[in-house]
Amino acid sequence: MSTVVAGPQVLRAAEWSAREAAHRSRARDLTAAHRERQSRGQRHPVEDFLFDYYTLRAGRLERWHPGTGVRLSPDGATPEDLARLDARAAWRWYRTTDDGAVEVDAARFVADRGPALSRLLTVLRATASRPAHLGCLGLHEWAMVYRQPPAERRHDLPLRLGAEGTDAVVESHPVRCTHFDAFRFFTPAARPFNRLQPTRESQAELEQPGCLHANMDLLHAALTLSPACPGDLLLDAFELARDIRVLDMRASPYDVTPLGLTPVAIETADGRAEYVAAQRGFAERARPLRERLVDVGEGLGL
Structure with a gap:
């Protein structure tokens, strides 16, 4: 036949x-x-x-x-x-x-873009093949300001718990960041607290679908795959990344109330439960988008 x-x-x-x-x-x-x-x-x-x-x-x-x-x-x-x-x-x-x-x-x-597209597809496939690990609590943002002088902080916002309170959260909670592009912004003093030491080379081995930044990076994947990526998928990825970013900052050590946002106090039991529930929801939203992006790459013969 x-x-x-x-x-x-x-x-x-x-x-x-x-x-x-x-x-x-x-x-x-x-x-x-x-x-x-x-x-x-x-x-x-x-x-x-x-x-x-x-x-x-x-x-x-x-x-x-x-x-x-x-x-x-x-x-x-x-x-x-x-x-x-x-x-x-x-x-x-x-x-x-x-x-x-x-x-x-x-x-x-x-x-023109084969090697970069192949690397991207390797990460997307590997991430899609794993279960979502929840409960990292967004501590990557806290580790980025751990023992950091105020002048070196990325955002001109006060720390909700102050410098000492922020450092205490990092020191008293397990830090398990799997995402290299978050880990690379940890302060030198915070790096030893992380249970893993992600590198660019280990990205396909460590990336997992519960990670906020891995799901935010579906926008980067859609942009990298353009023009092969359909426009609706690109905008879906943008909307997901935008919504994830809001949670990322609400759960950060910064006081975001001047921006009209309600903090997620991950140092409390209620805050941790709120974060994990939102993280689970984003993982579910990301799953079909990641699968579609894999389909785009495979449609190119990668």
Whole structure:
């Protein structure tokens, strides 16, 4: 019996134009506050973190990609549609097919970015294969300010428990951070408290799906996989990362009440229970997104 190989999905102009517009509208809603602050030259330590940490511009989120295996047809296109289609054909890692449609040039994308994409997919697969470990309590943020002079702190916010109280939390709770990109910001004095010593090389061995930062990094994965990553998946990953960042700061040693946020007091039993419940919820939200990102990578033949 012969195997039937499905061809690309073809979207006529009315459909891809509507998807593009809907994506742009959703992205602009998600970035409206950030863009408004930018226009005033203001910064927000919680809401602007994703743009700073991932070197992300709001305009990049607004650019819609259909993903691989989708062709944007000129059939039924208005002159404005055709102009946008021609512009898209000139984007990096896009190509025009013989019938005038435009699609992601998956082969060129892999040829240019293959090693980085393979490394990313290795981490995503390994993380997805493990159970979620909960209860780290966000102590990575506390370890980042342990015995740190005030002038060296990343955020211009007071410590909720003061310096001595903050240090006491680090010293009296088990620190079990598995995420290298959090661990690397620990102060030198805090590093020995961590039960693990993550490195970039051990990332695929240690990353686990309960980690807030591993789930926040699904945004980085979606950006790395663009334009192969569909636009809706990118914005879903952004929304997840944004919501995780709020918990990350609420459970941090900083006093976030001036920002209109209620602290999660992880040094108390109630606070620990609140944190673990939220962490479990984020792990559940992240799971299907991580699986879709793996599918994107495997669709590229990685």
